[in-house]
Amino acid sequence: MPANGNDRVEIDLGLVEELTNKETAALDAKHRRSLEYREVAKTHLPGGVSSSWQTWPPHPIYVDRGKGSKVWDIDGNEYVDYHNGYGVMVMGHAHPKIVEAVQKRVELGTHFAQPTEDALVCAENLAERFRLPYWRFGNSGTEATMDACRIMRATTGRTKLLKIEGTYHGHHDSLMVSVFPSKDAAGPRDHPASVPQTLGMPEGIVEQVVNVPFNDADAVRRAFEEHPGEFAGMIIEPAMSNCGLVLPDPGYLQQVEDICHANGALLAFDEVKTGCTLAWGGAVEAFGVVPDLVCLAKAIGGGLPCGAIGGTEEALGMIIRGELDQVGTFNGNPLTMAAMKVNLTEVLTKDAYRRFDEVNGIFERCQTVIDKYRLPASVKLLGAKGSIDWRSTPIHEYRDLWEIDDRVPQLAWLWQLNRGVFKSPGSKWESWSSSIVHGDEDVQRYVDNFEELASAIAS
Amino acid sequence: MTDQATEIDPARIEELIAAEESTFIEQNPRSAELLKRASQALAAGVSCSWHSLTPHPLYGDRGRGSRLWDVDGNERVDMHLGYGAMAAGHAHPKVVEAVRSRMGLGTHFALPVEDTVVVAESLQDRFGMPLWRFVNSGSEATSDAVRIARAGTGRDLIVRVEGCYHGSPDSLDFSYWPDLENPDARDRWVAQPHTAGIPAAFGDLLRIVPYNDVRAVERVFDDEGDRIAAMILEPVMLNVSAILPEAGYLARLREVTRRHGAMLIFDEVKTGATIAFGGAIEWSGVTPDLVTLAKAIAGGVPVGAVGGSEQAMAVVVDGTMEHEGTFNGNPLSMAAARATLTEVLTRDAYDHFDRLSAVLVGGLERSIGGHGLPWHVNMIRSRGGLQHVPRPVRNFREYVEQSDRLIHLRWLYQVNRGLFEPGSDPWTISVQHTEDDVGRYVENFDAFADAVTA
Numbered sequence: 002m003p004a005n006g007n008d009r010v011e012i013d014l015g016l017v018e019e020l021t022n023k024e025t026a027a028l029d030a031k032h033r034r035s036l037e038y039r040e041v042a043k044t045h046l047p048g049g050v051s052s053s054w055q056t057w058p059p060h061p062i063y064v065d066r067g068k069g070s071k072v073w074d075i076d077g078n079e080y081v082d083y084h085n086g087y088g089v090m091v092m093g094h095a096h097p098k099i100v101e102a103v104q105k106r107v108e109l110g111t112h113f114a115q116p117t118e119d120a121l122v123c124a125e126n127l128a129e130r131f132r133l134p135y136w137r138f139g140n141s142g143t144e145a146t147m148d149a150c151r152i153m154r155a156t157t158g159r160t161k162l163l164k165i166e167g168t169y170h171g172h173h174d175s176l177m178v179s180v181f182p183s184k185d186a187a188g189p190r191d192h193p194a195s196v197p198q199t200l201g202m203p204e205g206i207v208e209q210v211v212n213v214p215f216n217d218a219d220a221v222r223r224a225f226e227e228h229p230g231e232f233a234g235m236i237i238e239p240a241m242s243n244c245g246l247v248l249p250d251p252g253y254l255q256q257v258e259d260i261c262h263a264n265g266a267l268l269a270f271d272e273v274k275t276g277c278t279l280a281w282g283g284a285v286e287a288f289g290v291v292p293d294l295v296c297l298a299k300a301i302g303g304g305l306p307c308g309a310i311g312g313t314e315e316a317l318g319m320i321i322r323g324e325l326d327q328v329g330t331f332n333g334n335p336l337t338m339a340a341m342k343v344n345l346t347e348v349l350t351k352d353a354y355r356r357f358d359e360v361n362g363i364f365e366r367c368q369t370v371i372d373k374y375r376l377p378a379s380v381k382l383l384g385a386k387g388s389i390d391w392r393s394t395p396i397h398e399y400r401d402l403w404e405i406d407d408r409v410p411q412l413a414w415l416w417q418l419n420r421g422v423f424k425s426p427g428s429k430w431e432s433w434s435s436s437i438v439h440g441d442e443d444v445q446r447y448v449d450n451f452e453e454l455a456s457a458i459a460s
Numbered sequence: 461m462t463d464q465a466t467e468i469d470p471a472r473i474e475e476l477i478a479a480e481e482s483t484f485i486e487q488n489p490r491s492a493e494l495l496k497r498a499s500q501a502l503a504a505g506v507s508c509s510w511h512s513l514t515p516h517p518l519y520g521d522r523g524r525g526s527r528l529w530d531v532d533g534n535e536r537v538d539m540h541l542g543y544g545a546m547a548a549g550h551a552h553p554k555v556v557e558a559v560r561s562r563m564g565l566g567t568h569f570a571l572p573v574e575d576t577v578v579v580a581e582s583l584q585d586r587f588g589m590p591l592w593r594f595v596n597s598g599s600e601a602t603s604d605a606v607r608i609a610r611a612g613t614g615r616d617l618i619v620r621v622e623g624c625y626h627g628s629p630d631s632l633d634f635s636y637w638p639d640l641e642n643p644d645a646r647d648r649w650v651a652q653p654h655t656a657g658i659p660a661a662f663g664d665l666l667r668i669v670p671y672n673d674v675r676a677v678e679r680v681f682d683d684e685g686d687r688i689a690a691m692i693l694e695p696v697m698l699n700v701s702a703i704l705p706e707a708g709y710l711a712r713l714r715e716v717t718r719r720h721g722a723m724l725i726f727d728e729v730k731t732g733a734t735i736a737f738g739g740a741i742e743w744s745g746v747t748p749d750l751v752t753l754a755k756a757i758a759g760g761v762p763v764g765a766v767g768g769s770e771q772a773m774a775v776v777v778d779g780t781m782e783h784e785g786t787f788n789g790n791p792l793s794m795a796a797a798r799a800t801l802t803e804v805l806t807r808d809a810y811d812h813f814d815r816l817s818a819v820l821v822g823g824l825e826r827s828i829g830g831h832g833l834p835w836h837v838n839m840i841r842s843r844g845g846l847q848h849v850p851r852p853v854r855n856f857r858e859y860v861e862q863s864d865r866l867i868h869l870r871w872l873y874q875v876n877r878g879l880f881e882p883g884s885d886p887w888t889i890s891v892q893h894t895e896d897d898v899g900r901y902v903e904n905f906d907a908f909a910d911a912v913t914a
Contacts, residue, residue: 042572046577050572051576052570052788075574084570087786089787095565103563104559109521111551111559112546114540116502117519118531120498121497124501144599151628151630152657156657172604172783174630175659199782200610201608202607206661304792305568305762321503322504323504324656327509330755336761
């Protein structure tokens with residue numbers, strides 16, 4: 002195998018395709034019921050699924066049940082779950098304490114047009130974790146970031162938003178821009194184009210959002226200089242989580258906050274993916290920067306649909322004073338709050354996060370494998386989150402993905418799937434979310450499968 | 461503002477409000493205390509701005525059947541039912557069983573489960589639409605429906621009815637309760653944002669029309685028909701009491717939209733499975749291109765849904781419109797929805813609603829007549845409302861001519877006498893409500909009518 006200049010092998014993509022065909026055929030054989038069921042499901046659900054992302058090739062996999070670190074599909078295949086529903090189930094499936102809490106609450110009423118005390122307990126816990134005093138609840142991450150946009154705009158009286166190219170903040174109109182722009186559409190790096198992520202987004206809305214590369218504070222500074230007084234705020238995933246895991250450079254987040262504030266704009270962290278997964282206190286704890294607003298969802302609710310937004314007194318001032326409505330029928334409903342309360346106060350405790358140090362001690366062996374086979378790849382790990390970047394230097398910003406051929410991560414996904422490991426689908430990256438109940442053998446299985454893959458493609 | 465129809469003295473209303481608010485404060489001390497503590501961590505002490513009642517929020521403790529208990533231990537008949545979401549009643553045994561058993565099997569995978577299909581089939585049975593996608597709220601459903609219409613037609617404009625509520629997406633959160641002192645809103649039907657922080661660019665794409673006004677819709681379509689992606693409305697307005705469509709209104713909207721190649725979207729978040737087994741589609745006999753649902757369909761668990769014809773959903777089927785959401789179709793929401801749709805809100809349930817609504821409406825009409833009050837009641841199965849005018853209001857502007865102070869007084873009379881209802885939103889009854897429950901509404905209403913006519 003010819004080695005490239007910096008001693009990493011070059012992966013033979015022809016071999017990758019050959020292996021992919023084999024793996025796909027093997028999967029089909031194991032997923033007969035899923036394949037059949039898809040035909041039934043397609044007559045009632047577009048694509049046979051509830052969300053376009055659930056149709057990840059080669060086909061959707063219909064799940065029967067989950068417990069702890071495992072899920073079982075309708076063909077009876079058992080998997081160690083590292084997808085965890087896009088990083089939601091970091092407490093493990095059917096955690097007994099959450100099961101008990103919800104089973105109790107459902108008999109006491111799940112939804113009133115009145116708040117319950119559990120909402121307060123959840124808010125107090127989140128305030129401690131994220132160092133922001135005031136909270137409101139919603140039903141999804143999409144709703145949380147939608148609330149953030151409205152708060153930033155209402156508080157400053159401005160309209161434009163600044164975001165990072167290559168981040169996903171939910172599917173409402175204001176932020177479905179430059180989520181995954183193609184090379185053709187993305188424009189120059191120093192002035193990324195605002196690219197609608199889907200059909201059905203009017204131009205006048207798309208142009209309200211300006212994009213800059215991650216990990217580039219100068220780009221943020223320039224954007225503010227070029228749009229003086231126009232930005233209501235900036236929303237950022239403090240660690241990018243839609244291209245694998247991309248960590249912020251030291252000092253970057255603080256610089257971003259300083260620039261926003263110097264320009265009279267607010268800063269929102271979208272911690273929907275990083276909240277309660279990177280650390281007990283999410284990215285705020287992991288990186289030591291407290292923004293004006295934090296958006297949460299996914300892992301905080303213990304497996305129930307949930308969303309939350311927290312902020313400083315200034316940022317939530319208009320809501321506190323009744324000058325800005327933040328509303329939603331199911332906001333803070335007793336059922337979600339019961340699950341969230343137990344999840345935050347009894348399951349995802351500070352102690353629980355120590356487990357991820359142990360888990361990652363085993364995941365680090367993937368780096369050993371990479372070095373042994375001289376793969377052009379690297380591992381990133383933080384808390385429950387990890388990724389393998391299929392590139393000789395780690396992914397540092399969105400456009401680095403363009404150097405990655407998606408056939409390799411797709412093979413890696415199929416390879417793990419055929420060997421009993423389910424991880425998040427993704428075209429150019431390989432990423433996972435573990436849980437506090439994943440056993441050492443669950444993690445070792447990932448590493449062993451990865452080594453087998455490495456050996457197959459580096460030969 | 462004088463209530464012209466009844467000539468009830470506004471000073472009298474204020475006097476009564478003051479007395480009732482004192483009573484409320486006496487009856488709800490723990491809620492008031494909890495508000496203080498809650499205000500340290502929840503913005504305004506609540507998890508949703510609508511929870512900020514006057515004089516102060518009530519904090520719920522538990523619910524069962526038709527009853528709700530607050531943290532002061534006050535038991536009330538619940539005819540608010542969580543903004544009309546609890547048509548199944550609180551803690552319905554079938555929903556409880558479905559949730560309890562699903563909990564042990566895992567509640568979320570971001571992958572489809574069999575119940576997703578069962579629920580979709582059940583919704584097709586009710587609403588006739590073949591294709592469904594699930595989301596987490598009514599707001600997500602309407603946001604998605606607008607995008608589907610824009611993507612499917614290649615157009616941007618949306619026709620929206622003043623006074624309807626479609627949730628909080630920026631694309632629709634205009635003219636939901638416009639300030640009619642604002643001449644733009646009043647005279648030119650310009651889209652008025654519900655709150656600060658919504659870019660004008662969204663409002664620029666809306667065309668606002670009154671409810672029950674076909675000519676206004678026809679004019680908008682004559683001017684700009686080839687730029688309109690869809691018209692969206694609550695087919696029966698359930699945001700400001702219950703306002704019924706006039707004969708032929710919905711059918712004419714169907715005809716106008718179809719003629720111009722635009723979609724018709726029924727926002728049935730409030731009417732779906734509450735006013736009929738098959739919601740407003742069944743009740744009116746008119747079939748839109750898309751329907752949005754939420755609230756009552758999952759018996760008290762957060763869920764939303766968008767349903768449509770093959771043609772309307774084509775952009776979702778072929779993937780040109782990306783449709784997603786982490787919790788979409790999650791097994792817990794689907795289990796609760798399955799139980800609610802197939803075991804609780806069965807066809808029988810609507811007979812129950814008919815019987816109870818006859819008792820409630822009959823009782824109210826007797827009281828109204830007996831007090832010589834020129835007021836009016838509308839009710840369709842589980843949803844209904846009072847209008848303090850002699851003839852049914854036809855649209856938002858007619859509704860808001862009523863005294864909001866009178867409506868607040870009416871609300872106070874109920875909440876202080878063991879019944880929790882919304883203010884201007886219409887009330888809801890559940891399958892677990894009884895004649896005694898609605899009887900209490902009538903009794904309290906009698907007391908209120910006595911007081912205002914004394």
